[in-house]
Structures are given as C-alpha cells and as structure tokens.
Amino acid sequence: xNAMTDWIEIGQIEDIxxxxxxxxxxxxxxxxxxxxxxxxxxxxxxxxxxxxGPLSQGIVCGKRVACPLHNWVIDLASGExxxxxxxxxxxxPVKAVEGRLWLKLVGSE
Amino acid sequence: MKKQKLxxxxxxxxxxxxxxxxxxxxxDAYDITVFGAEPYCNYNxxxxxxxxxxxxxxxxxxxxxxxxxxxxxxxLHKGRKVVAIDRRRRLVRTEDGLEANYxxxxxxxxxxxxxxxxxxxxxxxxxxxxxxxxxxLMLEASQKYHRAVVIGGGxxxxxxxxxxxxxxxxxTVVHLLDTLMERQLDxxxxxxLKRALEDSGLEFRMEAETAAILGRDRVTGxxxxxxxxIPADLVVMAVGIRPNVDLAKSAGIHCERGILVSDTLQTFxxxxxxxxxxVQHRKQLFGLxxxxxxxxxxxxxxxxxxxxxxxxxSVTSTKLKVTGIDLxxxxxxxxxxxxxxxxxxxxxxxxxxxxxxxxxxxxxxxxYGDTGDGAWYFQMMRDGTDxxxxxxNILFGQAHLGDAGHGADNRAALMPDTAEVCxxxxxxxxxxxxxxxxxxxxxxxxxxxxxxxxxxxGSCTGLVEQILQSTLGSDYSVSPAKKPLCxxxxxxxxxxxxxxxxxxxxxxxxxxxxxxxxTADGCHSCRPALNYYLLCQWPNEYRDDPQSRFINERAHAxxxxxxxxxxxxxxxxxxxxPRELRAIADVAEKFExxxxxxxxxxxxxxxxxxxxxxxxxxxxxxxxGLVSGHAYGKxxxxxKTCVGKEWCRFGTxxxxxxxxxxxKMTWGSWTPAKVKMAVSGCPRNCAEATIKDFGVVAVDSGWxxxxxxNGGVKVRATDFLCKVDTEEEVxxxxxxxxxxxxxxxRYLERTAHWIERVGLAYIQERVVSDPESRRAxxxxxxxxxxxxQIDPWSVLARESERRHFEPLRKVx
Numbered sequence: 001x002n003a004m005t006d007w008i009e010i011g012q013i014e015d016i017x018x019x020x021x022x023x024x025x026x027x028x029x030x031x032x033x034x035x036x037x038x039x040x041x042x043x044x045x046x047x048x049x050x051x052x053g054p055l056s057q058g059i060v061c062g063k064r065v066a067c068p069l070h071n072w073v074i075d076l077a078s079g080e081x082x083x084x085x086x087x088x089x090x091x092x093p094v095k096a097v098e099g100r101l102w103l104k105l106v107g108s109e
Numbered sequence: 110m111k112k113q114k115l116x117x118x119x120x121x122x123x124x125x126x127x128x129x130x131x132x133x134x135x136x137d138a139y140d141i142t143v144f145g146a147e148p149y150c151n152y153n154x155x156x157x158x159x160x161x162x163x164x165x166x167x168x169x170x171x172x173x174x175x176x177x178x179x180x181x182x183x184x185l186h187k188g189r190k191v192v193a194i195d196r197r198r199r200l201v202r203t204e205d206g207l208e209a210n211y212x213x214x215x216x217x218x219x220x221x222x223x224x225x226x227x228x229x230x231x232x233x234x235x236x237x238x239x240x241x242x243x244x245x246l247m248l249e250a251s252q253k254y255h256r257a258v259v260i261g262g263g264x265x266x267x268x269x270x271x272x273x274x275x276x277x278x279x280x281t282v283v284h285l286l287d288t289l290m291e292r293q294l295d296x297x298x299x300x301x302l303k304r305a306l307e308d309s310g311l312e313f314r315m316e317a318e319t320a321a322i323l324g325r326d327r328v329t330g331x332x333x334x335x336x337x338x339i340p341a342d343l344v345v346m347a348v349g350i351r352p353n354v355d356l357a358k359s360a361g362i363h364c365e366r367g368i369l370v371s372d373t374l375q376t377f378x379x380x381x382x383x384x385x386x387x388v389q390h391r392k393q394l395f396g397l398x399x400x401x402x403x404x405x406x407x408x409x410x411x412x413x414x415x416x417x418x419x420x421x422x423s424v425t426s427t428k429l430k431v432t433g434i435d436l437x438x439x440x441x442x443x444x445x446x447x448x449x450x451x452x453x454x455x456x457x458x459x460x461x462x463x464x465x466x467x468x469x470x471x472x473x474x475x476x477y478g479d480t481g482d483g484a485w486y487f488q489m490m491r492d493g494t495d496x497x498x499x500x501x502n503i504l505f506g507q508a509h510l511g512d513a514g515h516g517a518d519n520r521a522a523l524m525p526d527t528a529e530v531c532x533x534x535x536x537x538x539x540x541x542x543x544x545x546x547x548x549x550x551x552x553x554x555x556x557x558x559x560x561x562x563x564x565x566x567g568s569c570t571g572l573v574e575q576i577l578q579s580t581l582g583s584d585y586s587v588s589p590a591k592k593p594l595c596x597x598x599x600x601x602x603x604x605x606x607x608x609x610x611x612x613x614x615x616x617x618x619x620x621x622x623x624x625x626x627x628t629a630d631g632c633h634s635c636r637p638a639l640n641y642y643l644l645c646q647w648p649n650e651y652r653d654d655p656q657s658r659f660i661n662e663r664a665h666a667x668x669x670x671x672x673x674x675x676x677x678x679x680x681x682x683x684x685x686x687p688r689e690l691r692a693i694a695d696v697a698e699k700f701e702x703x704x705x706x707x708x709x710x711x712x713x714x715x716x717x718x719x720x721x722x723x724x725x726x727x728x729x730x731x732x733x734g735l736v737s738g739h740a741y742g743k744x745x746x747x748x749k750t751c752v753g754k755e756w757c758r759f760g761t762x763x764x765x766x767x768x769x770x771x772x773k774m775t776w777g778s779w780t781p782a783k784v785k786m787a788v789s790g791c792p793r794n795c796a797e798a799t800i801k802d803f804g805v806v807a808v809d810s811g812w813x814x815x816x817x818x819n820g821g822v823k824v825r826a827t828d829f830l831c832k833v834d835t836e837e838e839v840x841x842x843x844x845x846x847x848x849x850x851x852x853x854x855r856y857l858e859r860t861a862h863w864i865e866r867v868g869l870a871y872i873q874e875r876v877v878s879d880p881e882s883r884r885a886x887x888x889x890x891x892x893x894x895x896x897x898q899i900d901p902w903s904v905l906a907r908e909s910e911r912r913h914f915e916p917l918r919k920v921x
Contacts, residue, residue, distance in 0.1 A: 019655065052672075061630055061633060061636065068660040
C-alpha cells in the first residue's frame with residue numbers, strides 16, 4: 001500500500017462543520033479539509049501562499065476561504081489567491097462517499 | 110436565455126464606467142455595443158490638463174485599450190457618430206448609415222464647451238478645451254505662435270492657461286468677474302491664487318467682457334466691451350460647458366438644459382438611461398468626475414435588474430490641477446447668510462483656510478496652501494458630524510485633535526517618493542503613485558486592493574486619499590457618502606441593522622435573503638458583522654454562529670503568525686494573588702509554554718500554545734478559578750487600575766475596587782470592536798484612563814467619566830463625558846454608554862471613531878442629560894449580559910468539545 005497514491009479514509013462529513021474546516025496531519029504538514037455551505041468538500045495544503053497562515057482557521061464563504069492572518073482569499077477548488085493578490089497553494093483530491101471522507105495525498109504542487 | 114442588447118452612445122468616462130460596473134455585477138446580461146464620436150479608446154478626460162502641460166503623455170491617460178473591449182466582448186465603433194434614435198423600432202443610426210438594435214440604450218453623450226456668441230468665434234485658432242483634438246491644436250499652436258488668450262478664469266481655463274504657459278506661450282487669462290474660480294473659491298482664496306499664478310508668469314484681465322475676436326484668416330486679437338484690445342494667436346474659450354442633448358431631443362426624449370433623468374438614471378423613455386455630463390438630475394448639471402462615477406454605479410445596478418440603488422445627488426469637492434498650487438474647495442464655501450465662518454490666515458506662509466459652519470456642522474470649505482485636511486473636512490461634511498467637541502482646534506487639522514501618534518502625517522504632495530506611507534504593510538509613496546498611474550486606479554478601495562496601503566490599521570487612509578488626489582488631479586472619485594457594509598450588498602450598516610430590527614430577522618441566512626445579498630453565504634467581512642448585529646439585537650435568543658466569527662473568537666485565543674495561539678486568563682482589575690500566579694506558572698511549566706509575558710493591560714500572556722493544547726490548558730487554569738480574559742475578542746478586554754486610596758498616599762477613591770466591579774459587570778460582553786477601560790484613583794491618572802474607551806478618574810468629590818480614548822494607531826485622548834458622585838452611578842453610566850455603543854456603532858468601529866462620527870454631544874444627550882434613556886440603555890445592557898457571562902473556556906475544555914481543536918486524522 002502506498003500512502004501517496006491511495007485514497008485514505010479521514011473521517012465522516014459531519015466531523016467538519018458546514019462553512020468550516022479540519023486538518024489532516026501528515027509528515028509533510030497539515031492538509032486542510034473544507035466543507036462548504038452546500039456540503040462540497042475540498043482539500044488544500046494548510047499554508048497560505050502569502051505568509052504561510054493556516055487556511056483551515058479562516059472564514060469559509062462559498063468556495064473560498066479568507067486566510068486568518070492577512071485576509072488573502074483563496075479559491076478552494078484551484079488553490080489560487082483572488083486577484084489582485086497572486087499566489088497558489090496545493091490542492092489534493094478528496095471525495096465523500098456515503099458520508100465518509102477520502103483523501104489522496106498527491107497534491108497539484 | 111438570449112442576451113439582451115445594450116447600446117452605449119458615448120465612449121467617455123461616464124459611459125464606460127457604467128459598462129465596467131455592469132460587467133462587475135452582471136457580466137453575461139448583455140451584448141454590449143459602444144459608439145464613440147472620437148477616434149480613440151476610452152481615456153481619462155480629467156488628465157488632459159497634465160498632458161497639455163507636458164507632465165503626462167497621451168498613452169498614459171488611456172483607460173481601456175482595444176484589447177479590453179475585445180476581451181469583454183464589447184463591439185466598439187470608434188469615430189462613428191450616432192445621429193438618430195428610432196425609439197419605436199428600438200434602433201440607432203450612425204452618420205455613415207449603420208443601424209443597430211437595442212433592448213436598452215445608454216446615453217453618455219457628454220458635453221461641449223460653450224463658445225461665446227461674439228463675432229470671430231469661428232476663426233481658425235479659436236478653440237474650446239474638451240478633448241484630445243483640442244489638446245493637439247493647442248500643442249500645435251504653441252510651437253508656431255507665441256501669444257495665447259484664455260477666456261474664462263474657472264477651473265478648466267486656469268488649467269489650460271497653465272499648460273500653455275508651460276509650453277512656452279505668453280498667456281493672458283480674461284475673466285468676466287473679479288474672482289477667479291468663483292464657483293469654487295471665495296474672494297480671499299481667489300486673490301491668493303491669482304497672486305501665485307501671476308508669480309508663475311500668467312497675466313490677467315479681470316472684470317473684462319469679451320466683445321469680439323479679431324482677425325481675418327486666423328485670430329489676431331481680442332477686443333473688450335470697453336474698446337481695448339490685446340493681441341492673440343490662439344484663443345481658448347473655457348467659459349462653461351453645455352450638455353449634448355441634441356440627439357436625445359431629436360428622438361423626443363424630454364430635455365431641459367440636460368437630458369432629464371430620475372434617481373434610477375432613467376430618461377422619460379424607461380428603456381433609455383443616461384449618465385454623465387449630458388444629464389440633468391434634480392435640476393443639477395454635472396461637470397466633475399466623482400458624481401459621474403456614482404451615477405455609473407447606480408445605473409449599472411438597474412441595468413443589471415437589481416433595482417435597488419438610487420442616485421440622490423452628489424456632494425463634490427474640487428482641487429486645481431496646477432503644479433505647485435494647493436487648493437481645495439467643497440460645498441457652501443461662500444458662507445454669509447446665517448452661516449458661521451471659521452477662518453485661519455497666515456499670509457507669510459500663503460495659507461488660507463475657511464470652514465463654513467451651521468449648527469456645528471460643516472457646510473463648506475475653502476483651503477489654500479495647506480489642503481492636507483481637505484479629505485477629513487469633506488468626510489465630516491458629508492457625514493454631518495457634530496464638531497462642537499473639537500471646534501476650537503478644527504482649523505489646525507486632524508493631527509491636532511487629541512495627540513499626534515502615527516495618524517499625524519505630512520502633506521502628500523511634499524513627501525519624497527521613498528517615504529513610507531503605510532507603516533503596517535511597508536508601502537512607500539512611489540509604489541502607490543505607480544499603481545495609480547499604471548493600473549489606472551481611481552478609488553481608495555482600488556489602491557487598497559492593489560498596494561495594501563491603508564488596508565490594515567487604516568491610519569494612513571487620509572494620506573493615501575491625498576496621494577490619490579494629487580496624482581489624479583482635481584476631482585478623483587471619492588468613495589460614495591453611502592458606504593455599503595461590504596461588497597456583498599448595497600445596504601449600509603445602519604440599513605442592515607434596521608432591517609434586522611424591524612423585520613424580525615433572526616439568522617444570518619434570513620438577513621441575506623431578505624436584503625438580497627449578492628453572494629450565497631456572504632464574505633469574511635459581512636458574516637462576522639451580521640453575527641454581531643443579530644447577537645446584539647436578540648440577546649439571550651440568538652444562537653451564535655462560530656463559523657461566522659474570526660478564528661480568535663472561534664478558538665477563544667489569539668492566533669499568532671506561526672499558527673500557534675496565546676492564552677490570557679482574566680485578572681480582575683489587574684489584582685491577583687499567589688494561588689493564581691502559581692497556577693499560571695504550573696501550566697506554563699507543564700505545557701512547556703515558550704513565552705510568558707506581562708501584557709499592557711495588567712495580565713499575563715502565555716504565548717506559543719498549539720491549538721490542540723488549548724482545551725487542556727484551559728481545564729487546568731479553570732481548576733484554580735481562572736477564566737477567559739477575552740484578549741482575543743471584539744469584546745471587553747481589561748479594566749486597568751492603579752492601587753488607589755487603599756495604598757497610595759495621593760489616592761482619593763478605591764480605584765481597584767471600582768475597576769473590579771466594572772470588570773465583573775462588563776466581562777463577556779460582545780461589542781463592535783474591542784473595549785478597554787481603566788480606573789485611576791486620582792487625577793495623576795496612573796492607570797492611563799484618558800486613552801481608554803471608557804476611563805474613570807477619581808477626584809475627591811466623586812468620579813470623572815471619560816470616553817472615546819485610544820492609545821493605539823492614533824493616540825486620542827478621551828472626551829470628558831460628565832462627573833458623577835457614587836460608584837453606583839459609575840456602573841450605570843458605564844453600562845448605558847457601552848450599550849449605546851453596542852447598539853449604534855458599526856461593526857469594527859472603535860469608540861474613538863464612533864464618537865468622532867456621531868459627536869460627543871449626541872452621547873451626552875443619550876447617556877447624561879436624559880436619565881430615562883440612560884436607565885433604559887443600562888437595563889438592556891444588564892439584560893444582554895445575562896447569557897453572555899458564561900466562561901467560554903470552561904465550555905470548550907469539556908471532553909465532548911475537544912475534537913474541534915484536534916486534527917481530523919493523523920497520517921503516517
């Protein structure tokens with residue numbers, strides 16, 4: 001089994017509050033897993049491209065999160081910072097199957 | 110759905126700004142076609158003066174190039190004049206016979222310079238000052254000829270004269286009246302201006318009425334009513350503008366001096382809108398750019414079928430775009446007639462300031478030589494701020510209110526390029542100027558987004574506005590008087606709160622639905638504000654939404670730059686004991702807290718705690734009776750005290766006891782922004798009560814109450830609220846004042862700014878002079894405290910809550 005390429009079960013969708021996030025701790029740092037108001041799930045590296053703030057702690061609106069340190073707004077689907085800010089954080093494949101959450105640790109670095 | 114067709118007649122600033130606003134909110138609503146009579150892309154007409162003066166090049170003032178039209182799918186017809194509108198068939202026709210259909214039509218035909226009806230006005234060499242073509246003619250003339258006459262000593266005329274002089278011509282300005290720029294300046298300021306312009310080499314003929322333009326094949330001179338003549342190779346008429354209404358008129362659209370529009374910018378034909386210098390709204394015509402931008406925003410809102418915005422007229426300010434001359438004017442600058450006037454004159458430094466006041470409110474301003482506070486006066490004028498509390502200092506400027514601090518800054522125009530403007534984000538003047546010029550920024554919000562200047566603490570906002578003003582020249586677009594809560598809505602803070610109250614709205618989604626929020630679930634600006642407003646309006650009932658709180662208030666700890674948190678237990682009135690200190694020390698040791706620090710608010714800060722550890726630390730502290738200090742919240746922080754009469758030989762009252770009582774009453778209360786208090790035992794004021802949001806200073810006969818102080822960004826000393834006799838009164842006044850602040854200040858607005866906005870007189874009216882109002886406020890405060898005083902740490906330290914602080918899973 002290869003942890004880098006396999007789907008890993010990380011918990012239930014209810015474990016994450018709507019418009020909220022929890023992290024998955026990995027040897028390479030935290031991955032932030034988000035649940036939007038419509039129960040969509042996204043996963044990005046928990047590091048803001050600006051000054052490294054923990055995105056998991058930000059306020060989630062639509063499919064975006066505002067970094068808690070300086071309010072950069074990051075698109076959860078692409079990892080891109082909203083213009084005019086420029087930068088990108090890595091995204092990870094994540095899916096919900098029958099309420100269970102699965103994450104793959106191959107990032108779009 | 111098939112797209113509707115929008116045709117815009119006029120490729121100038123007003124028309125294209127409307128299109129830009131429309132694209133922002135409804136990018137797919139229309140197929141857009143733009144007709145422009147000039148053979149250029151959209152350019153910044155207000156910057157023609159600097160182009161004429163050689164300070165800018167034509168390329169610098171293009172706002173939208175061909176690529177912009179293309180990438181937005183806009184069909185642009187440059188150099189094609191629309192000559193007819195067929196309203197029945199809903200189509201427009203150009204001079205060369207092109208026809209195009211519309212579902213909605215936007216008229217932005219602008220204005221033309223008014224040419225005096227005197228003999229010779231059609232001679233070659235007689236021109237207006239309106240477009241790129243006029244500038245080219247002037248530049249051509251300046252190379253071949255020497256003597257220029259500018260008729261009209263208004264804003265535009267003086268800018269033209271200055272430009273021609275810079276191009277090497279000898280220029281005489283002819284003015285009908287004895288006052289230059291009489292629509293913006295009073296006589297003393299106009300005289301200072303005239304002297305400065307004379308020193309720079311311009312000549313003036315005042316109170317001179319033009320009778321004829323002389324010459325046969327080209328202009329050779331100007332003759333006046335009194336028979337005197339002056340020679341001229343070029344005559345520029347700058348005596349006013351006329352709205353271009355011919356096209357609208359010929360289509361049967363009702364016009365007076367301009368095309369008549371309603372508050373929704375619609376003409377008498379509801380399919381046809383109009384914006385800019387061609388319109389007449391509530392009897393007003395327009396010549397400055399700021400109102401055009403406000404109109405554009407409203408018009409776009411209706412074109413997008415949102416249907417909620419209204420244009421209710423603009424208050425404008427003016428600045429002259431002549432290098433080296435600092436001049437600002439706004440509102441009812443003339444005074445007289447029941448107005449009071451505040452005057453400051455320093456002839457040696459060439460400074461003149463006049464504020465026109467009515468009932469302690471600014472109605473107008475003229476500033477010459479030192480315009481640094483123009484933006485501030487203008488803001489207060491638009492907000493109707495009561496200035497009675499600082500009236501005696503107002504002419505000395507904002508920096509002289511309270512104390513200096515970081516907010517006091519120099520005049521933008523004189524700053525070197527390398528000077529740091531925004532100390533928070535390290536932005537220097539040149540970065541801002543470059544962004545304004547290269548990225549074509551017009552508003553404070555634009556500059557904030559692109560440079561981050563003034564985007565953090567905001568203390569340099571005035572300075573950034575000044576840089577905008579001095580870079581853009583005269584009338585840059587000031588932010589509209591009515592400020593929406595955030596980009597998700599057009600409603601103001603006050604309108605949102607009123608809707609919550611009157612419509613009985615109880616949740617964030619309900620508010621958003623009722624007020625037609627533009628986003629599905631708001632943004633990081635509006636959600637915390639709405640959460641607070643609901644909490645404040647429906648105490649003991651509203652269920653707090655943690656996901657709409659900033660992380661500090663969600664985690665009940667302060668996030669640090671490395672993602673760890675800090676923990677500050679409450680230390681009542683700054684008084685502690687060995688047991689508490691031992692508990693804190695034990696926790697710090699047990700959890701290996703990296704740093705233990707004494708705070709400015711007489712407490713102890715444990716810094717560098719990982720999120721997972723927070724509940725365990727709280728549980729440990731809780732065992733010894735230590736509770737959350739709310740050092741992280743928009744809430745009551747600390748009540749700082751001195752030792753008071755119990756120990757101090759100067760003390761007049763028991764300030765520690767008073768401070769602890771205040772803290773016991775107010776802790777746990779959520780407020781629009783953080784609130785700090787202090788109690789000093791005598792006027793020596795060791796607890797620094799006069800820079801707190803609420804400060805109490807003991808005197809022998811009772812207690813002085815002070816409000817609206819701030820020791821932060823800009824030091825602001827408190828205003829004296831009143832004096833009371835008893836401790837009970839201190840409690841009641843404090844509770845009432847806090848409740849008024851909670852109910853009426855905007856979210857994130859500190860008491861200092863709130864008081865500067867509404868005026869001390871208003872606070873005194875509600876809290877001091879009207880006992881019934883005070884008691885009602887006090888009771889509402891106590892009522893809301895019933896369910897607020899639950900220690901969040903003890904709740905979150907429970908086993909059942911701890912998972913919120915832990916990773917979902919650990920891998921590898």
